[in-house]
Amino acid sequence: MTPLRLSMATIAAAILIGSLVSHARSVGAVAPTRNPGSVRPATPMLEPRSDQSATLLPDGTVLIAGGMRRNQDFYRSAEIFDPATNQFHRTGDMSIARVGHEAALLSSGKVLMLGGWIGRTVTDSVEEYDPTTKKFVVIGKMTTKRAHPSATLLGNGDVLIAGGIETDGREGLATAELYHAATLLNDGRVLIAGGRGETVTAAAEIYDPHTKQFVPTGSLNFARYKHTAALLPDGRVLVAGGSDARDWNGTTNSAEVYDPHTQNFTVTSSLTEARFKLPDEAAVLSSGLILVAGGGRHAELYDGKTGKFSVAGGELNDAWHYMSETRLRDGRVLLAGGYANNDQATAQTWMYVP
Numbered sequence: 343m344t345p346l347r348l349s350m351a352t353i354a355a356a357i358l359i360g361s362l363v364s365h366a367r368s369v370g371a372v373a374p375t376r377n378p379g380s381v382r383p384a385t386p387m388l389e390p391r392s393d394q395s396a397t398l399l400p401d402g403t404v405l406i407a408g409g410m411r412r413n414q415d416f417y418r419s420a421e422i423f424d425p426a427t428n429q430f431h432r433t434g435d436m437s438i439a440r441v442g443h444e445a446a447l448l449s450s451g452k453v454l455m456l457g458g459w460i461g462r463t464v465t466d467s468v469e470e471y472d473p474t475t476k477k478f479v480v481i482g483k484m485t486t487k488r489a490h491p492s493a494t495l496l497g498n499g500d501v502l503i504a505g506g507i508e509t510d511g512r513e514g515l516a517t518a519e520l521y522h523a524a525t526l527l528n529d530g531r532v533l534i535a536g537g538r539g540e541t542v543t544a545a546a547e548i549y550d551p552h553t554k555q556f557v558p559t560g561s562l563n564f565a566r567y568k569h570t571a572a573l574l575p576d577g578r579v580l581v582a583g584g585s586d587a588r589d590w591n592g593t594t595n596s597a598e599v600y601d602p603h604t605q606n607f608t609v610t611s612s613l614t615e616a617r618f619k620l621p622d623e624a625a626v627l628s629s630g631l632i633l634v635a636g637g638g639r640h641a642e643l644y645d646g647k648t649g650k651f652s653v654a655g656g657e658l659n660d661a662w663h664y665m666s667e668t669r670l671r672d673g674r675v676l677l678a679g680g681y682a683n684n685d686q687a688t689a690q691t692w693m694y695v696p
Contacts, residue, residue, distance in 0.1 A: 380655030392681035395445035396666035446493035457488035570620035619663035
């Protein structure tokens with residue numbers, strides 16, 4: 343691993359854009375409208391999980407790993423969701439039980455598992471899942487212990503690991519590192535926005551894999567963390583939801599959009615529900631709409647052309663926090679797990695059907 347230093351005080355999310363990557367936010371409420379598509383209950387997972395990782399594998403199945411039943415009750419186990427049968431089945435266990443880790447799909451088809459909490463402490467452990475053998479293998483350590491880092495596969499095959507939490511969940515990291523894989527460079531850059539260090543920040547910066555440097559870019563209009571982000575079809579980036587330094591008492595329905603050409607974040611219409619503890623990346627549908635789910639009972643769809651959110655049909659049975667959101671090859675989106683206000687995780691899953 344190669345350590346890098348970030349200029350901003352705290353980081354929580356990163357997203358790769360073909361030749362740029364970003365995050366964004368907003369304010370102002372709109373009357374909810376109904377969109378085609380709905381959320382429906384689906385087959386439960388084999389374990390109740392929240393804050394697990396969910397990775398779409400090259401064969402179209404989904405690897406779900408780790409997470410927790412409730413605080414301090416963590417999993418080594420992993421399971422595979424098969425969209426062809428709509429069923430879950432066991433796969434190999436990780437070497438350690440971890441929650442709040444990050445998963446990154448490599449160009450080889452293998453999946454990196456990075457950091458996370460292991461009880462009351464944070465780990466620097468890195469292991470790799472091989473879909474062929476269905477086993478996890480420990481491959482090394484990061485230079486820093488991290489929970490909830492971002493992990494972005496760059497065009498050259500490297501994985502940029504940035505930010506995260508080092509110890510007690512309050513102090514953010516301002517460092518980054520690279521996991522090396524041997525492929526050619528391309529022009530992809532990474533935008534990292536928001537997060538928490540000593541306080542929640544509105545700062546944002548861009549990582550350039552050619553120079554291996556971070557440079558400042560425009561700031562968010564709203565300091566936030568535990569938000570979600572997604573790449574719009576036109577290359578801009580939606581950032582939505584999250585919370586300020588008040589955590590549960592500071593959740594927001596605001597959203598904004600980052601434009602890589604102007605390097606500015608612009609307020610857009612608001613979510614119909616204030617929500618946080620969202621998946622790092624919202625699902626991008628084949629229609630170009632962005633599906634935002636978790637932290638509230640309803641899933642919402644953002645249309646970059648109109649700049650508005652609409653409410654999907656159906657609803658979850660609670661405001662599940664730290665659920666996972668995975669777009670499948672057939673266009674459906676698997677919404678899995680999460681925990682409710684009683685801190686108890688669920689094995690329930692839902693399927694958004696366009």
